[in-house]
Amino acid sequence: MKLLFLGDLVGRTGRTAVIDQLPAIVEMQQLDFVVVNGENSASGFGITEAILQDVLDAGADVVTTGNHVWDQRDTLVYIERQDRLLRPLNYPVGTPGRGAHLYTARNGAQVMVANVMGRVYMDAMDDPFARIERVVDDCPLGQVADAIIIDMHAEATSEKQAMGHFLDGRVSLVVGTHTHVPTADHQILPGGTAYMSDAGMCGDYDSVLGMEKDEPVNRFQRKIPGNRFTPASGEATISGVAVETDDRTGLALRVAPVRIGGRLEPVLPFFWQS
Ligand SMILES: [Fe+2]
Numbered sequence: 415m416k417l418l419f420l421g422d423l424v425g426r427t428g429r430t431a432v433i434d435q436l437p438a439i440v441e442m443q444q445l446d447f448v449v450v451n452g453e454n455s456a457s458g459f460g461i462t463e464a465i466l467q468d469v470l471d472a473g474a475d476v477v478t479t480g481n482h483v484w485d486q487r488d489t490l491v492y493i494e495r496q497d498r499l500l501r502p503l504n505y506p507v508g509t510p511g512r513g514a515h516l517y518t519a520r521n522g523a524q525v526m527v528a529n530v531m532g533r534v535y536m537d538a539m540d541d542p543f544a545r546i547e548r549v550v551d552d553c554p555l556g557q558v559a560d561a562i563i564i565d566m567h568a569e570a571t572s573e574k575q576a577m578g579h580f581l582d583g584r585v586s587l588v589v590g591t592h593t594h595v596p597t598a599d600h601q602i603l604p605g606g607t608a609y610m611s612d613a614g615m616c617g618d619y620d621s622v623l624g625m626e627k628d629e630p631v632n633r634f635q636r637k638i639p640g641n642r643f644t645p646a647s648g649e650a651t652i653s654g655v656a657v658e659t660d661d662r663t664g665l666a667l668r669v670a671p672v673r674i675g676g677r678l679e680p681v682l683p684f685f686w687q688s
């Protein structure tokens with residue numbers, strides 16, 4: 415299968431780039447399944463139901479989130495009827511929505527997606543390792559699921575790498591989100607799981623993490639909050655990772671970063687070069 419994962423959409427420029435370009439990318443590259451992290455798609459903070467629908471209509475199969483999931487208050491309500499929107503799995507028991515689900519891909523394959531949040535320099539959460547293990551054990555790769563994609567939303571690269579090795583051989587892809595900067599460590603781990611510490615954001619890279627740079631620079635200098643953070647509005651780079659999996663085992667055969675448009679040097683994965 416051909417899988418594509420895109421990192422956090424930031425603001426109007428990030429979501430517009432993906433909504434406008436994803437249909438052609440899915441079509442031209444014959445992608446089987448697409449996951450997009452949408453936690454910053456509504457003015458940088460959370461996701462509205464209308465934006466969720468636009469991203470799904472553009473070709474995303476699942477939208478994951480992270481610590482910003484509840485920034486738009488309505489999400490607490492509409493997430494119950496939107497099973498293609500995931501919030502981190504390791505929120506306390508009783509939190510609205512779901513953190514993992516099994517989906518049917520365009521080619522009929524069964525794909526499990528889980529969203530989990532780290533605990534280093536993040537809010538106190540349930541143990542992400544214990545919670546993800548239960549979900550993966552219930553849905554074994556190559557038996558119940560044809561592919562398994564894990565969005566590890568975390569600050570610390572050490573915690574993301576640990577999650578990659580913890581799940582190595584049991585899932586197709588462990589990819590980090592949240593830090594908004596793509597890392598250069600994409601690889602297939604020894605057990606066959608594709609891994610990348612951070613997918614990067616889909617947003618304007620002439621910014622601080624997708625936000626207009628003046629206010630973040632001001633806050634680092636003066637330690638006095640001034641204006642609000644607002645998303646930068648220059649042309650976005652679409653950033654993420656592409657994985658080709660073995661149809662029999664669900665493990666990764668190839669992994670490559672994806673960066674399209676905007677300020678970052680373009681990087682196109684193997685199946686972009688046909
Ligand atoms: Fe984010």
Ligand SMILES: [Fe+2]
Pocket residue numbers: 453480481482567591592593
């Ligand atoms: Fe985040």
